[in-house]
Structures are given as C-alpha cells and as structure tokens.
Amino acid sequence: MTITAVDVLDIRFPTSRGLDGSDAMNPDPDYSAAYVVLHADDGQEGHGFTFTIGRGNDICCAAIETLSEYVIGTDVDGPAALADLYQRLTHDSQIRWLGPEKGVMHLAAAALVNAAWDLAARRAGLPLWKYLSTLTPEQIVACIDWRYLTDALTPEEALAILREAEPGKAQRVAEVERDGYPAYTTSPGWLGYDDEKVVRLAREAVAEGYTQIKLKVGADLDDDRRRFAAARTAVGPGIRIAIDANQRWDVDQAVEWTKALAEFDPWWIEEPTSPDDVLGHAAIRARLAPIKVATGEHVHNRVMFKQLLQAGSIDFLQMDAARVAGVNENLAILLLAKKFGVPVCPHAGGVGLCELVCHLSMFDYVSVSASMEDRVIEYVDHLHEHFTAPTVIKGGRYQAPTEPGFSAEMKRDSLIRFSYPHGPEWRSN
C-alpha cells in the first residue's frame, strides 16, 4: 500500500468568542488544526492533524506541504515502514536546521506521522491503541529514534520493560474495553469564567463521576484564591483539584504563588514556568514538595522529557499527542516515564487531542506501565461533535475507542464549514 496524495487543510474554530480555553497566557485562543488526509492507492485514507490556537496555523499547513514530499510514494503498512517515515520526516538534513525537532516543523511532522498511523491501524481493522498492543516488544523498540536517549534509557532496557508487561496484556485489553480509563476535566476552570460558572461546572463534574478537576491560575492572586476557595467548598475535600499556570511565572514567583494557594490543597501545579526550563521545574518541585509538579503539553521532544525525568523535575508527565513527532516519539516518552516511575497524565482538550491521546494512555496501560495508579487523561468538553468517532466519557472515564484508526477524522461538513479563511464560518464574520 502506497500513499499517492496528501491533502492539507487549515481548519479553525472561533472559540475565542466564548472565552472557552482562556488562561493566564492564552486569553483568546481559536482552537485550530493543521489537518492532513493521506490517500493510499487502495482507496484508504489516513487522517491526522496538529493542534494550534489560531494564528500561525497556516504556517503549520505550509510546513506539512513541504514535508509531504517524504510521504508521497511511501509504504506505511506496518511499524517498520512507519518508523522509517518518522525518521525521514524529522531528519532531513536541511530542514533539521529549523529545529532540530521542535517548533513548526515538528508540529508538522506530528500531523503526518499520526495520519500514517491512522492509516496503518485502519488497514489492520483496529483502533490504534489495540493495534499498538498487537506489536511485539521488538517492533515497538524499532519504532523509536534512540539518538540522544541512551544515557537515560537503552533499547535493551526498553525491551525488558515491554517484555515484563507481556503477561496479562489480554486481560488488560479486556479491562480497558469494559471499564475505560480515568479522566479529569478542565471544563470548569477556564480563567474567563466567573465564580458562579466555575462552581456550577465543578459541581456538575463531580456529579458526572469525575474525581479530579483543574482550575486555571496565574493572572491575579486574589482572584485565584477566591476561585479556588469557591471550587474547593463546592466539591469538598475528597476531590482532587489541580491548578495550571500555563507558564506564567519565574521560579521564585511560582513557589510563592503556589504556596499562597496551598491551603486549598492543590493536587498538582501545572506548567509553573517555561516548558524549556528543566532546572527551573526541578527547583520549583524541590521547594514546593509535597505539592506535586506537572508539565508536558509544550515540551517539544523526547530529549526534553528525558531531562525532566533525569532532573526529577516532575511528578506527572503530560504528554501531548501532536506536539512531539506523533506516535513514534510518544512511544519513547512512555517508556522513559515507565523507567523513571513517573505517571503519564496526558494533555488533552483543544480540538481532537482527547480523541488522539486516549489511544496512547490505553496502550501504556496494556503494554508499558500496566498501571492506572494516579493516571488520568485530561478531558475538555469542546468540539467533539466535529469528529466521526468522538471521545465518549462515562462516569468520568474515557471509553475505549472501537472504530479502526486513531479517531482523528473530522466530519466532512466541519472541514468545509471551518476551513480558514474562506469557509462559511469565517467568511460571515
């Protein structure tokens, strides 16, 4: 099976109109996707995208167009071919200069790699998480780019981790299909929401079965204290409330601000400072213990995650499905997290990130960590209606995707309506 054509679409949703998704660094995002469709010579399609928050989505589309030449004519039928594609997309010697392995070009690689995995899983007739679970430890290890990792994790250690998880895989697959995977919700906590809305949505979340919610913080300390107090009173002491500063602070400020919220019992502080600041996160974590530290949605590649783990910078690793170079790089990150004993609690929300990342967490449970302890996937209840196989939550848990593929496909009507800048949703505004 060979890929014969690549479509690239600039899809944007005008979410800034309702302040959904507002936080201390992102006051008015328009959730967007640089969206790609791979066409194979057998008529199959592979869908993928990278997520942005508006302006610059066109630059990601241009980058995907440039990288498409590495995809056309490629066979993606099986993990070895996908590993080869991933290498070619991230190691073109000239394009590599623009990173390496970060920023726009890496986001573009993510869209294409994920689309290729979608295609491979569809051909296998399996949802991606289950397709990944059929691969042997050797096949998984061969999917990874080991360059720059071996001081923290060797291929041999990764093989040992995967082999240790082999017993019980079938049972865990059945468990995921029956019970799903725990979620937490960020829907109550956007910074643009007033206190009444925060309290109402927090109560609703608990009533729906969530045991963890998240609040945005970092713009104004008095506001944060008032909102956090109200939310804590609303849900009681038994519900975990994480807080998220979206990179707003320097190191000292992160420590002081978080301590000023400690009385409300934060479960973790997320993105207290720059996502690049491995040593800053390590200092913050050491000074804030026992309050936990989480980061990852903006961490740009496996080399950075490696260091966050080596330096003891984080209690929770928040992988993103489409910022690093897609499935392949995330396999490395799952194995690194397992080696260092750090639970993976993926970033989601935006548009389509919930649909994607639950596949990776479910694979993690089945084949890597074999644990759900302290592991939750973020959930935000926006924009799922645009997907052909949207995320299903029941009782605060992600239900296992059953459709073949990576759940990345948007409905044709949505792709037309939200096409930027000429689709009807944008033309009329």
Added chain:
Amino acid sequence: MTITAVDVLDIRFPTSRGLDGSDAMNPDPDYSAAYVVLHADDGQEGHGFTFTIGRGNDICCAAIETLSEYVIGTDVDGPAALADLYQRLTHDSQIRWLGPEKGVMHLAAAALVNAAWDLAARRAGLPLWKYLSTLTPEQIVACIDWRYLTDALTPEEALAILREAEPGKAQRVAEVERDGYPAYTTSPGWLGYDDEKVVRLAREAVAEGYTQIKLKVGADLDDDRRRFAAARTAVGPGIRIAIDANQRWDVDQAVEWTKALAEFDPWWIEEPTSPDDVLGHAAIRARLAPIKVATGEHVHNRVMFKQLLQAGSIDFLQMDAARVAGVNENLAILLLAKKFGVPVCPHAGGVGLCELVCHLSMFDYVSVSASMEDRVIEYVDHLHEHFTAPTVIKGGRYQAPTEPGFSAEMKRDSLIRFSYPHGPEWRSN
C-alpha cells in the same frame, strides 16, 4: 519614524555543489537567508535575515510574512521601541503556541528584530556595535525580556554588570577600531574536504595570522584521527584546533570519541550531542575535563542558555545572531555569560552570520565583559561578496564595521540572482 512596508525574499546559494559547509549532520547545505527589508516613512531601509541551510527557507519567509503585521506601523526609533517590538513579535498569545520561542517562528522573529535594529543604527549614523555602546545600562536592561531569567540573573545584577563596565568604554571602543577582534577559521575543516586540502588550508590559515582553526568530526573515527593528526602536524602544537561534531553523538559516544582524539590536543569539542541536552552536555563536560565543551549555534533561546550556564554544561558559549530572537535576546545571553564567567565565542559562517555577529562581540567587549581573553569569533570565507559592507579580516582579526547599521544588507544583484526558485542561478539548474 514609522515602518510602512516589509519585503520578504527567499534567497538561496547553491553551496551544496562544492561541499562547502559539509559536516557530520549536514552533508549538503544550500546556505540560505529568509531576508527582510523594512521600509520606513522617511525613506530609510532596515535589512535583516535569518539563516537556514536550504529546504524550509520558504517556511521561514511565510512566518516572517505572518509576523510582519506586528511591524507595519511601528516606530523603531530607539531602544524602547525596539524592546516593545521584540515583545510583540515573540509573545503573540496565539503564535506563541507554535513554540514558545523556538523553531521557525523564532527564526522569523530574529530576522525582523535584527532588521529593526539595523534601521535604528542607520538612523543614528552608527555601526550597530557602536550604537549599542552608546546606550545606558538602564536602556540595555530595558531591552531584555526578563521572564524566566530571574532565578539566574536579575535586572539589578545586569545593571551592576553594565555599570561596572562603564569606565574604560571609550578606550575599548578605540581599541576595537584600531585592532579589531580575534577570529578563528573553520574554512580548512569541512568534512567533505580531502586531507591534502585540509592541510593546505590549515597552513594558509596560520600564515594569515589565525591562532585557532576548527575541524569537523563525527562521521568516521579513523578518518577523524587521520585528518586531525595531519592538521596538527601541519600547524604545530602552538595553534588551537577546535573540533565540531555537529550534534552527532549520544553522551557515552561523545566521551569515547573525543577521548580517542585527545592525543591531538583539541581546544574544545563543539556540539557533541543534542543542543537541547543541557544535562547531557554537563555530563560530557564533567567526564572530558580538561578538554573543553562548546555549544550554542542551535540553542534556541535564553532559557536554554541560562540552563547551560547554571548546569556548568559549557566552557564556551556560541551565540548565534539570528537563531534566538535577534539583538534583544542576545543582549540577555551576553549578560548571562558574563554573570557565569563563560566566554562568548560566537557561531558564524553560513551566509551573513559573520557580518552580523561581530557587532555583538564588539559590544560585549566594550560594554559587558570588557575582556577578549579566550574569546574568538568564528570566521568562514564564503559568500561575503554578496554584502554591501562585508566582513574584513586582517591578521586573523575581525576589523570593526564602520558603515552605519548591522551589516546585514545584501547587494541588489545578489538578491535577484539567488532568489529562489525563480532567480537566474536556480532557474538554469
């Protein structure tokens, strides 16, 4: 003075045809510039660019186009206005998602920030290095984005550094104008050159007055040993020979390979591993001492340089004029290096990087470090003929630029001839 228009040009030189610039990770670069011209309402122009090695240069041009909306209508007459522009170019809340502050969008910001400084220095009638030297410590400190830096360097500490350097500034300006600034040359050491060419060029470099040269390594150890031995024999023990692996190795491999070259007395090992790997560089440096470690040409922002200094990862800091967001971010990096006592030995070469970065080193000497000890600027003798005020080297030293501006302007004929893909140089091949 207000900017009324921005021209963006995709300029590429077919350097891959001669294997100039070849190294272990970049076998066939086509040195390129995403080039920008700012037009002001008084008829003045500001020129700037970011450097790439070919494919993807168009993506940088598209990114510059997107960021141009933050430049049109802007006043850039003076450091406060330039600081404001720098903030707007790097902190658009939606575009920031594509980094933050890394990759294509950051390269694009560099081109625009540098062009704005070129315009400001032209208006002041001074070469940039001298224009910067006229600014007060308070003005310099106000040029910097302090977010994420204060755990390593505070604005107050930066002020103290700059004030300490105030005495003797006029004398150092005169010294730079008379004697220039030390250079080293990479021209002998490209990986695609045969031994005879390496030896011949190394001897020529010493005859021209250079006291340091650099060789590319990392593709094949036997080749490296043979080439290094030949070069060492050719130049004798008194000449410093740096070696450069261009990110080829993992940590253990970097240590082993460099030790296998130790008998030829390398002055530094440059880019032994991923530019993102702060902890990896620290481990390599600790295990290789007293061999020194250098990196920086791919280090993407001030937060990464901060950590390289905090972790003791480097002996030499190799700033690049156009990878971080131009002059403003490099001011922060110069001050960080001074605080940690690490000499800045800038990356140059490519196209136009020599022209740009010598301004920053000369400013560093005049106003920040007040020292040239162990400081050298890289020099490569390619493509200078395309600039209106090209770098001048005498006796192995950069001569101080005298033309007003940042020396970024390419000749009109070159801009036409090497325009990609429709310029005559590309159309005929």
